[in-house]
Amino acid sequence: MLAELPQPQNLTLLTLNTQYVLTWDWDQTTTGNSVSFTVEYMAKYKMKMKKKNWSRVCERTTRTRCDLTGSDLHYLGMYVLRVRASADGVDSDWVNKDFCPDIDASLGPPSRAELAPVGNLLDVTISDPLTSTQHSMKEHVLFLYYRILYWSRSDDPQGLKPKVLDSSNNLVTPPELEAWAWYCVMIQSRYDYYNKTSSYTEPQCMQTEGDTPYGQIFLYFLVSMMVCFLLVLLSSYAFFRFYRGLKNTFYPSIQLPAHIQEYLCDSSPGSDMPRLITADSEAELCCDKLTICPEVVLLEIHVPPPLTAPPSELEQDSGRHIRQDSGDSGIYSTEGGSAQQGRSGGEPIRRDQEVDSWQTLEQVKMEEMGRELADERDLDEGVVDVCV
Amino acid sequence: MLPAPTNVSIVSFNLEHTLTWLPGPETPDNTHFTVQSLRKNSWQLVKGCARLKTRQSCDLTNTFKDPFYHYKARVQAITTTQKSNRSLSMLFYPLTDTLLGPPVVSVSGCGNCPLLQVTPPTSRGLQRSLSPTQLYYRQFTCKVRRTRDGSQFSMWVTSTEKTVIGYLEPGAEYCVTVTPSTSFNPHSVPSEPHCAFTSPTAANTVPVVLSVLCAFSLLVVLLCGIVVYSGRLLCMHKPLPKTLSSVPLCGG
Numbered sequence: 338m339l340a341e342l343p344q345p346q347n348l349t350l351l352t353l354n355t356q357y358v359l360t361w362d363w364d365q366t367t368t369g370n371s372v373s374f375t376v377e378y379m380a381k382y383k384m385k386m387k388k389k390n391w392s393r394v395c396e397r398t399t400r401t402r403c404d405l406t407g408s409d410l411h412y413l414g415m416y417v418l419r420v421r422a423s424a425d426g427v428d429s430d431w432v433n434k435d436f437c438p439d440i441d442a443s444l445g446p447p448s449r450a451e452l453a454p455v456g457n458l459l460d461v462t463i464s465d466p467l468t469s470t471q472h473s474m475k476e477h478v479l480f481l482y483y484r485i486l487y488w489s490r491s492d493d494p495q496g497l498k499p500k501v502l503d504s505s506n507n508l509v510t511p512p513e514l515e516a517w518a519w520y521c522v523m524i525q526s527r528y529d530y531y532n533k534t535s536s537y538t539e540p541q542c543m544q545t546e547g548d549t550p551y552g553q554i555f556l557y558f559l560v561s562m563m564v565c566f567l568l569v570l571l572s573s574y575a576f577f578r579f580y581r582g583l584k585n586t587f588y589p590s591i592q593l594p595a596h597i598q599e600y601l602c603d604s605s606p607g608s609d610m611p612r613l614i615t616a617d618s619e620a621e622l623c624c625d626k627l628t629i630c631p632e633v634v635l636l637e638i639h640v641p642p643p644l645t646a647p648p649s650e651l652e653q654d655s656g657r658h659i660r661q662d663s664g665d666s667g668i669y670s671t672e673g674g675s676a677q678q679g680r681s682g683g684e685p686i687r688r689d690q691e692v693d694s695w696q697t698l699e700q701v702k703m704e705e706m707g708r709e710l711a712d713e714r715d716l717d718e719g720v721v722d723v724c725v
Numbered sequence: 726m727l728p729a730p731t732n733v734s735i736v737s738f739n740l741e742h743t744l745t746w747l748p749g750p751e752t753p754d755n756t757h758f759t760v761q762s763l764r765k766n767s768w769q770l771v772k773g774c775a776r777l778k779t780r781q782s783c784d785l786t787n788t789f790k791d792p793f794y795h796y797k798a799r800v801q802a803i804t805t806t807q808k809s810n811r812s813l814s815m816l817f818y819p820l821t822d823t824l825l826g827p828p829v830v831s832v833s834g835c836g837n838c839p840l841l842q843v844t845p846p847t848s849r850g851l852q853r854s855l856s857p858t859q860l861y862y863r864q865f866t867c868k869v870r871r872t873r874d875g876s877q878f879s880m881w882v883t884s885t886e887k888t889v890i891g892y893l894e895p896g897a898e899y900c901v902t903v904t905p906s907t908s909f910n911p912h913s914v915p916s917e918p919h920c921a922f923t924s925p926t927a928a929n930t931v932p933v934v935l936s937v938l939c940a941f942s943l944l945v946v947l948l949c950g951i952v953v954y955s956g957r958l959l960c961m962h963k964p965l966p967k968t969l970s971s972v973p974l975c976g977g
Contacts, residue, residue, distance in 0.1 A: 455894050462876070479881065502892065506869070507878035509892045512837065549931055558938050 342429040345374060345401070345420045350434075352442035355412065355468040355477070357405040361420055361432070372424040373397040378408065381415040381435065397423065406469045412438045412477035444474070444526050446535040447483065457516035457547035461485060461509045466526055466535070478528050480505070487511050490519035490542055499523070516547020727809035728752055730800045735785065735814055737823035740792060740850030742785040744774070746800045746812065752779070756802050761811075762788050763797040771798070786850050792819040823850075825861050825905045827916035828884075836924040837895050841867065841888045843903050866906040872898040872920065881906075896925040 345361035352358070359376060376398075377391035395403035403420075410416055419431040449464035463483055465473035475481050482505035488496045502511055514520060521542040526535040592598070728749025736743045744760055760774035760783040774783035789796045796817045802809035829844045845851065845862035852858075862884050869890055870877035882888045882903065893899055900918040907913075 458894060460876075460894070504892050506880055506890075506892065508869075508871070508876055510894045511892060512895075548929060551934060554931060554934050555938065558935065562942065 342422055342424055342427050344429045344432045345422055346432075348418070348420060348432055348434040350418075350436060350441060352438070354442065354445045354466050354474055355406065355410075355438065355470075357410065357436070357438065357442060358402055359405060359418055359420070359434070360402040363401050363422065372422055373399050374401065374403070374420055374422055376403040376405075376418065376420050377431075378405065378410070378416050378418045378436075381417050384417060391419070410436075410438055412442075414438070439477070440531055444478070444481075444528055444533040444535045446526055446538045447524050450522065450524050450538050450541060452520075452522055452541055452543035454543060454546045455510060457545050458510050458512070458514050459487075459520055459522070459543055459545055461487075461511065461522055461524070463507045463509065463524055465507065474526075478533075480530065481526060481528050483509075484525045484527050484534075485509060485511065486523045486525075486537070487520055489515065490521055496521055496523070496540065503527075514545050516545055517550075519544045727756065727802045727804065727807045729810040730758060730802055730812045733798070733800050733812045733814045735796075735798065735817045735822070737817070737819060737850075739826045739846060739848035740786070740819055740823050741848060742789050742817070742819065742823070742850070744771075744783040744785050744798050744800070744814065746782075748779055748802060749809065752802060753804060754779070756804050759801050759803055760785075761799050761801075763799075764788075768799065789817065789819055792823075794819070820860075821910050823910070823912070825907075825910060825913035827914050828862055828865060828903055828905055830901065830903045830916045830919050832901055832919045832921045834921055834924070835889070837893055838889045838891050839893070839899065839901070839921045839923070841882060841890055841901060841903075843867075843882055843884055843888075845884065861907055861910065862905055864906050866904045868902045868904075868915075869893075870900045870902070870918070872900055893923050895923050898922050 343364070345363055347362045349360050350357055351360060361374075363372065363374075365372075374395065374397070375393065376395040377393050379389060379391045383389060392408065394405055394408055405418070415435065415437040417433055418436050419433045421431045422429040445466040447463045447465065448467045451460075451462040453460040453462070465475050465481070468474055468477070482503055485502040485504065486496070486499035487502070488499040493499070500511070502509065511520075519542055521540045523537040523540045525537045527533065728751060730746040730748055733744070733746040736745055746758070748756065748758075756779065758774075758777045758779075758781075760771045760777070761768040762771050762785065763769075771783055771785065771788050777783060783798075783800075785796075785798060796819070798814045798817075799811040800814075801811045826846050826848065829846055831842045831844075833840045833842070843862075843865050845858050851861075865882045865884070867880050867882045867888075867890075868877055869880065871894065873894075880888075880890070890899070890901070898920055899922075900920040902915045902918045904915040905913045
């Protein structure tokens, strides 16, 4: 009866660091679905003892695998594992398998690898592979070391000819790297005593740093020099323009003719001279009256005006105006004067002709002004009265 | 009846053992203490520890000779008329209980790869028994710490041979702390950190280049100034040809 049930076949261990999973093959066609398996283990040295106490790991499991990770097998210990199948109250024979984690368990790659640029070199920080309890595998595999493959991405994009470096240190700075170059790194855990090698970590790439290239320094220098030069040039130009403007305003290089300057400078209140600059505002007030000029044309309709001033006075009045305004170089002021004269005079037809003649007259007067200065001094006050 | 001594303990450093205790409360001043050790199932008086005063301790180095054996000691207070009960120490295993002192470390430079040499400390207890010395100080955990950023790693170092600490950053300071490491004795004292610089990197040339550039451009400006100025001077001093002298040329 016992031999009827076949044994599990092909006992295999799937291992990584301290994780151990025992698997086996089972032909489902030989029995129904009700088959179950039992897995036990024992330290190998106890096999010779008379009284054997097997530790049971998986009892009557229906799966064809059993996790031994939680059994806390000593990494350097030697064990015997055994499996049997059970179906319908019938057990198969045990199938034994020797297992020593130190020999059989495969080694995992580093749990983490980090790259950090240090000048023109790279710091490779390697974290040990971890056991199932998150401890370093170096506790079990004392002489664990790493093989670091590194290559420049620009010279060798595929990493076909990497440089190889072996070190058991967790912080490795590969020598002789170039500045400002991308390097890729792959790391493998190794243990020589049992020729264990892990898979490589995924390639990680990082750019090195380093001194700034001379070309770049020169470029920056030139650019900054140009900028400085332009700034200085612009600011000095602006300053020069400003200075010249100021100078031209307050200290013009071309001096006014002496006779004009006399007017400008002589501003003593008591003087009889016409103060050209100070009298400006009053002259402008007179100018406003220019706009009234066309209205005078309307006044033309009301002929004859009732008011008629003595013509002799008017003539004198207008004459004074002309002379005073000519200094201001304004025809308008002249016209203003004429308008006033025309309105008060009440002779509009003759007025137009008078304006023309005054305009020509004015030029003459300007030339004559120097000569007439003495006369105008007498007339000045009268003009002011009229304007206001 | 005298009060019995308390806190009987064996302090051991590098296989040099000392028995210490405290006198019981209200112990008279003229009390003496006597120490016995268990040897071959019989208590024997420890040499030199027959009549110890209150604050004295008993040197057991010569008594607990075999580091692989286990020992016990007991203390009794005695006056001329009275005796106390005997106070027993804990069972003492020299091999595993002794505190391992720091090894002697020397770090010598070899460019970017400091050479580390670790030798066992010299101690009276260790000198006598050679085998535990080899056991204790055969392997060391060596912590290498970079001073710049405090990043560190550990490595295994075996005694008697020089170990190269490879692949370090150039121009950085590294400090090495070595601790004896055995599987059977967890009590150990790390050595003082021994620091060494790796060979320096090439100096940063950027400031040099920049200052050279600055100096050069200054020189150029100066030269230009000199040329212009001297040109003016020459113009003023050299008599112009008669045809040109009529033209107002320089600063005319």
